[in-house]
Amino acid sequence: MxxxxxxxxxxxxxxxxxxxxxxxxxxxxxxxxxxxxxxxxxxxxxxxxxxxxxxxxxxxxxxxxxxxxxxxxxxxRTNKKSMGMERSVNKVTIGTEISLDTLSEINEFKRWMGQKRYSKNTMNTYESMLLLFFRFQHPKAVNTITEKDIIRFNTDYIMANSFSYTYQNQAINAIKLFYRNQTSSQLIPDDLERPKKSRKLPDVLALEEVKSILGLTANLKHRTLLSLLYACGLRIGEALKLKIGDIDKERRFMHVRSAKGAKDRYVPVPERMIALLNKYIESYAPGHFLFEGQNGGMYSAVSARQVLKRSLHKAGIRKSVTLHTLRHSHATHLLENGTDLRFIQELLGHNSPKTTMIYTHVSTTSLDKIKNPFDDFDI
Structure with a gap:
């Protein structure tokens, strides 16, 4: 059903x-x-x-x-004005109908992704994007879709609802990959262009702000989780999947398994973090996962976000901060302490050095050495 x-x-x-x-x-x-x-x-x-x-x-x-x-x-989502001018679009409401043949094609595609070892997140994201796309196109059959149909989807649904670059890019990626497996289609996947990416800099906390957040997180389990995100630059999904056996306390290294892109990596763990982990494990005695919910099983990302939200309120920090901000702050502070970008790339598990280069734009190491002529003004 x-x-x-x-x-x-x-x-x-x-x-x-x-x-x-x-x-x-x-x-x-x-x-x-x-x-x-x-x-x-x-x-x-x-x-x-x-x-x-x-x-x-x-x-x-x-x-x-x-x-x-x-x-x-x-x-x-609401329509927004861009550059003082309102974009003229025909906003379309998507129905719930989709043909059984199309559903069968999507299910077959998902099975193909599974045997190609795509991550569960990618499989679910692409499936949801394709369901949305073909509900928008209903009752057109899979093999009758043209590039004009994709342009209409981009204009009348994605752009009309002011969805983000990331959302649009995920949709195009899903459609391109799906149609590479279609032999009787009018569509040429390689001709589909991805949207132009805007460069947005990550939000970063000052060192004192991080200390304040962690210091005001009273619960030992919560403080250990937030500290680990910052101390080792982990994504929240990576931290929640950790098991006790993934931490080598003697060598002070952590084995991060099946991270983004299905990659493993080793991350050094600071001595103070090891001490905090020992205290936490002794107090809570977790079983399977390092961080577990009240009823066992993996601790939820929703709960982790609520923990951070409460700590931010206590610290009086009103800027936009997420769990991922702790990872960004870790990388930026490493760079400001003189760590080579190549090492930071390895620690964060980035595929390309271009991804890590973004932290050079938020680091204040060089910018604060610039002599500003306003400092010589007598006002």
């Missing part, structure tokens, strides 16, 4: 901005949703809802995607 499409909507309920979670009745989905922390049912709204918050919304999205549900969150 085809799983229902879940629609995210924003509304005002009892003076509070809330996220509505709408779908055609499905008992399995209903029971699964009820287990998500903070979600409630409103008879008045005839919908599940929870307070609208970016982190919570992202957490719910990942919670639902873990069970392969498709989420339409296009209504959460």
């Amino acid at each position: 085809q799983k229902p499409v879940i629609v995210f909507l924003k509304a005002n309920h009892k003076g509070q901005e809330v996220l509505l979670v709408n779908f055609k009745y499905n008992l399995e989905l209903k029971e699964y949703l009820k287990k998500f922390e903070g979600i409630r049912w409103s008879t008045e709204l005839r919908s599940f809802y929870l307070p609208f918050d970016k982190e919570v919304t992202n957490g719910l999205f990942k919670y639902l995607r873990a069970k392969n549900y498709f989420i339409d969150y296009s209504s959460l």
